Each structure stands twice: as structure tokens, then as C-alpha cells.
Amino acid sequence: MTLWVITAMIVAMPRWDPRAKDRLRDAALELYLEHGYDNVTVAQITERAGLTRRTFSRYFTDKRDVLFAGSEQLPAALADAVLQADDGLSPFGALLTALVDIGGLLAGRVPHAAQRRAVIKASPELQERERTKFAAVTDALAGALRQRGAAESGAKLLAHVGVAIFQTAFERWTDQPQHADFAACVRETTTELAFSLGAVDLPAFSGRVRS
């Protein structure tokens, strides 16, 4: 096949544009930020992207899915990473390793994390969806930590704290102009938290404690 024929085929098949998904996502994020998520329709998204409803349906089930597509894989991916972390690590060490591994992958795949965050922050419905997502992540992480020997209630606590570290590190990563190093954000966040916890004199913190 000559180059000309291949070029003609590509031009004739715009619906297989490999960037269609990105164009739809870009258009959706722009519109959500301009008009508010509740006020945007799929028709407006496809119009701005210059694509059809049929193309939209190939990549997303609905306008909410534009913001959450793929996130259903996050719980299992994180749990697997916890289970596969080095045997010598403590449960919390395995958790941090998993956050860095999966977060690093995710960070590379979310080109518009800051806009996405702004859209979600403005919508109670989306906030609820985001909480549901992280609740599933927390449950999966707690299950994996139990398999690594953490106690029932301690596993849930560590999973909650891991998710808090992950969310904070991810926000800090998206706020950086250079998006340098997700692992460094996780380390910085964890160090800060360990310092806060370590600075409290626990046996003495009983000034106003009722017992």
C-alpha cells in the first residue's frame, strides 16, 4: 500500500481518530467549568468536540463517566500493588509502595487533574461519586492489608490514612507547575503527617479529657 492510500484511508475514517476520546474529555471539562456540570448536555460536548453522539458512546456511558472512566479499576489495582509489594515491608510500608506505584501511573494519565478537581468541587453529586470511589478504594486496601497480616480494625485505619495521603499527594502534584515527581509528593505528605503525629505528647494530651 502506498503512503497516499494509507493517508486517504485515515482521512476517510475520522471516527477512528485516536484522539477522539481526548477531544471529548477536553470539550467536556471546558464546558463543565464554563457553565457548571449540571447545565451541560452530551450534545453540547459532542458539538464542541466536533464529533458525533455515536463516537461519544464508544468511550463514555454518560457525561459523568467522562470524569470517572477507568476509576472502577483503581481499587483492584491498588490492592494488587499492596499484595505484591516486597515481603519484608510492614503493612504500612506496602501501602505506601502501592500508592506511589499506582499513583505514579495515574498521574501520567490524568492530563487535566486540576480542572477535573475544580469541576468535582463545584458539584455535590460529583463529590458524592468521588467519595463512593474512594470508599471502594479504602475497602480494597483494607482487605489487602489484612491479607498482609494487619489486624481487622487497624487495617481499616491504615487504609483510610493511606487514601488521605494519596488524595493530598495527588492534589499537591497537580498544583505543581512542573508535575515533577509523584513519589516525592507521597513522601513529603507522609513525612509531614508522621511529624504531626509524633509531635503530640500522647500520654499527656488530657487537659480537657473526660475519662
Next chain:
Amino acid sequence: MTLWVITAMIVAMPRWDPRAKDRLRDAALELYLEHGYDNVTVAQITERAGLTRRTFSRYFTDKRDVLFAGSEQLPAALADAVLQADDGLSPFGALLTALVDIGGLLAGRVPHAAQRRAVIKASPELQERERTKFAAVTDALAGALRQRGAAESGAKLLAHVGVAIFQTAFERWTDQPQHADFAACVRETTTELAFSLGAVDLPAFSGRVRS
């Protein structure tokens, strides 16, 4: 007024039974555990409690409210407690003091915390409501921590971790047969978490880290 008149008035006004609220809550929890939350009606609750729909409406807006009545006060109560904690405390120290103070009050007022937890665990709708409640608590705590000088993103992180400690300590408290001391549960949970975080060699946890 003679004692006889007062007694006659109380007997004539059963709708002011001060235990009506408790009886309704007990009946509701029993029914939720027996039949599942989704399958229980307000009519069944009032029937089992031997009270009227009108009495129910005096205390609760609907069957979900039986599980969440009063919780709308929790965010402000915790935020106030953070702000009023001793000036010399670090933000995290103030947070722990608030958790112990308010949690201690709450623990005394939740006679059926373990049943309530079992009911919520069995219903996705109630789990979502519980998450929404704790999200409001997290926001309020983060706001109070910022007022005490914590940085924007650090305040949110500490608030998330504080809520995780609170939930874990509360579960442990309800699981104890004696319900002894909520403050001790918070201390134990925090110590355990500080130990987990401290045991990780942060600069070294980079075996599988992508940078």
C-alpha cells in the same frame, strides 16, 4: 397544684412520654436488623413501639433520620472544640483534644452504636449518608485547623486522619463489652497509627518507586 393533679396530668398525656424517642429508636433498630433497612416502614416502627405516626413525626422526619438525628450538629461541635482547645497545642493536638471531648459526649449518648453500625453496613444508601456526614465533619475540622494556623492542604490531611482516628476509636469503643473510656480508645488508636508511620523508613521506601 397537688401531687395528685400533676400525676393525673402526666398519665393523661402519654404523648409526652419522655422515653417515646428511645422506644421508637429501639423499635426501628430491631426491625432494621430483622428485616433489612429497605424493607421496614415507619408504620411498622410505630406499631412495634406502640406509638402513633404523629409521635414519630415529633422526633424524626423519616426512617433514615432515626439513625442520623442530631448528627447535623457534629461538624460545628467538633470545629468549635478544635478552636477552643488550649492555645499551646499544635493543630493536631487540638484536633485530638476535640475528638476526645466530643466523642466522649457522643459515646455516652449512643446506647446502640453497635446495632446502628450493623444496620448502616448492610445498606449502600445508608453508607453513602454516613460518608456525607463524615465529609461535612472533615470540612469543618479542616476549616478550624486552618484558623489555628495549619496550611491549606495540610489542614485537610489532618482532618481526614482525625476522622479516621475518630471512626476507628468509636468502633473499638462500641466493641468493648464495658464501654470504658473513649479517650483511651483515641489514644490507643493514635499511638498505633504513629507507630505504623514511624516504622517506615521514608527516604528508603523507593524499591519500586517510579520517579
